[in-house]
Amino acid sequence: MRSNTPKAISSNSAPIARVADLCCGLGGLSLAARSLGMEVRAGVDINVHALKTFAKNFPDAEAIPGSVRSLPLQDQCAELLQGSGRTPIPKVVVSGPPCQGFSVAGTRDPLDPRNQILNAVGRAVSRIQPDVALIENVSMVLTEQHDARLSRFEREIRKGDYHVARVLLNAADFGVCQRRKRAFFLVTRGKLDLGDFLNELDKLKVPHRGAAVALCGLPSPHVRPDKYDDEAHYAGVSNHLAMQHSQRVKDKIAAIEPGKGPMSYRRLHPSRVSNTLISGHRAPPAHHIEPRSITVREAARLQSFPDEFRIYGSFGNQMEQVTNAVPPLLASAVLSTLFQFAGYQLSV
Numbered sequence: 001m002r003s004n005t006p007k008a009i010s011s012n013s014a015p016i017a018r019v020a021d022l023c024c025g026l027g028g029l030s031l032a033a034r035s036l037g038m039e040v041r042a043g044v045d046i047n048v049h050a051l052k053t054f055a056k057n058f059p060d061a062e063a064i065p066g067s068v069r070s071l072p073l074q075d076q077c078a079e080l081l082q083g084s085g086r087t088p089i090p091k092v093v094v095s096g097p098p099c100q101g102f103s104v105a106g107t108r109d110p111l112d113p114r115n116q117i118l119n120a121v122g123r124a125v126s127r128i129q130p131d132v133a134l135i136e137n138v139s140m141v142l143t144e145q146h147d148a149r150l151s152r153f154e155r156e157i158r159k160g161d162y163h164v165a166r167v168l169l170n171a172a173d174f175g176v177c178q179r180r181k182r183a184f185f186l187v188t189r190g191k192l193d194l195g196d197f198l199n200e201l202d203k204l205k206v207p208h209r210g211a212a213v214a215l216c217g218l219p220s221p222h223v224r225p226d227k228y229d230d231e232a233h234y235a236g237v238s239n240h241l242a243m244q245h246s247q248r249v250k251d252k253i254a255a256i257e258p259g260k261g262p263m264s265y266r267r268l269h270p271s272r273v274s275n276t277l278i279s280g281h282r283a284p285p286a287h288h289i290e291p292r293s294i295t296v297r298e299a300a301r302l303q304s305f306p307d308e309f310r311i312y313g314s315f316g317n318q319m320e321q322v323t324n325a326v327p328p329l330l331a332s333a334v335l336s337t338l339f340q341f342a343g344y345q346l347s348v
Contacts, residue, residue: 015039015089016346017339020077020128022068022095022121026053026311026321028303029094029136030061032331036339036346038092041080044068049313050321056312068097069120071127078128090344091130093187094335095121096326097137122153125187126160132342133157133187134335136326139168142183154185163191167198171330172273173205176304177214180276180327184334188342197341204333211288212270214301221295228315238310239318240297254291261286265293274302279320296322304329 017038021030024043034040040061043054048065055063062080066073081091097117118137125133141150154164164187171180186192221242222234234241245253252265259269264283268274274285277299284293294302296311296318304327311318336346 017090017092017132017344018081018083019092019094020044020081020130021054022077022093022124023097023117024054025050025096026325027057028305028326028328029096029134029331029335030054030058031305031309031328032326032335033092033094034058035328035332036336039089041083042077044073044077047321049317050324052312053310053321057309067120068095068117068124074124074127077124081128081130090132090339090342091128092335092339093125093128093130093133094331095125095133095135097121097135118149118153119156122156123159125157125162129160130187131189132339132344133162133185134331134338135185135187136331137183137185139181139183142166142168157185157187162187162189165192165194165197167194167201167334169201169330169334171304171327172208174327174333175206175209175329176273176302176327177209177211178274178277178302178327180330182326182330186334186338188338190342192341197337200341201333201337204337208273210271211268211274211302214304215268215288215294215298218298218301220290221292221297224315230312230314230318237297237307239300240295241315242295243293245292250291253286253293256286258288268294277302277323279323284319284323299323303327 015038019033019038019040020042022044024030024045027043030040030043040058042062042064043058044064044066045051046067051063051065064073083089121135157164164185167184169182171178218237219235221240223244224241256267258267259272261267265286267286268288270288284299287294299319299322303322303325311321340346
């Protein structure tokens with residue numbers, strides 16, 4: 001069975017591509033790229049907490065604070081992708097622009113200003129001129145109400161002499177212990193045969209894995225201390241701290257059957273994938289055995305992040321970073337298939 005976390009590539013391996021991650025968040029797409037042997041050169045984001053996480057986990061990359069709309073910032077990314085060697089190396093742009101304006105859990109407002117960032121990413125791709133680009137967003141972006149914005153976005157991409165194809169995928173089909181549908185925009189120089197692409201991608205699908213598989217081996221977490229240090233380990237694992245529940249809340253969770261419950265404190269089912277993880281005012285799901293909400297580390301496992309990937313920032317912000325991320329296992333499946341269909345090799 002395919003591993004539930006991306007495999008690390010030796011730092012001594014020659015990169016098969018150089019990557020710039022626009023709207024990088026904590027780095028889910030970058031982690032997928034690195035697992036394939038690509039060299040992550042840059043991550044761009046306006047979220048200081050997420051950018052700290054990116055910088056700590058990708059110390060050899062440039063963590064660039066700022067808006068993807070910035071032309072000097074785009075030019076900086078283009079320069080970083082060039083490198084200094086004589087042998088040309090493929091250039092890749094990945095991006096997961098903010099999705100709150102499209103998401104079921106967000107405003108779902110076609111006029112939400114955050115929706116405009118998708119167009120800005122399209123313009124950035126055309127300016128940076130990578131060989132391949134992969135852009136990700138929530139499934140709702142493909143609904144009819146967003147047709148006009150998607151048309152503008154794809155026009156921006158085509159201005160750079162690219163073709164764009166759309167696919168809708170469920171992360172649970174690719175080893176992620178979570179039901180999470182995501183839209184991907186596949187950007188290539190030559191026109192992609194989408195049928196052939198999906199047939200090849202089908203080969204990477206695996207049976208669904210229950211939440212108990214993802215959380216196996218983690219100890220019971222510590223309760224969050226009054227003073228939290230994001231550099232410290234608690235219970236021997238990073239980011240593994242429990243929320244401070246009252247006894248009343250613990251009793252309420254204990255009475256919920258696995259796989260059932262309200263939006264807040266919906267209990268995980270050990271043999272089923274979790275529902276889509278979301279952040280904001282809604283609480284994360286409850287553990288399938290213990291009467292508590294899951295920890296940030298457990299959420300990261302459900303997203304397919306390995307335990308060595310540490311999340312930084314305030315305790316309250318870490319769950320938002322994780323739940324907003326692209327599941328690395330899903331991203332690595334799509335990126336590896338796209339890279340090969342664009343005519344490049346995954347090994348050097």
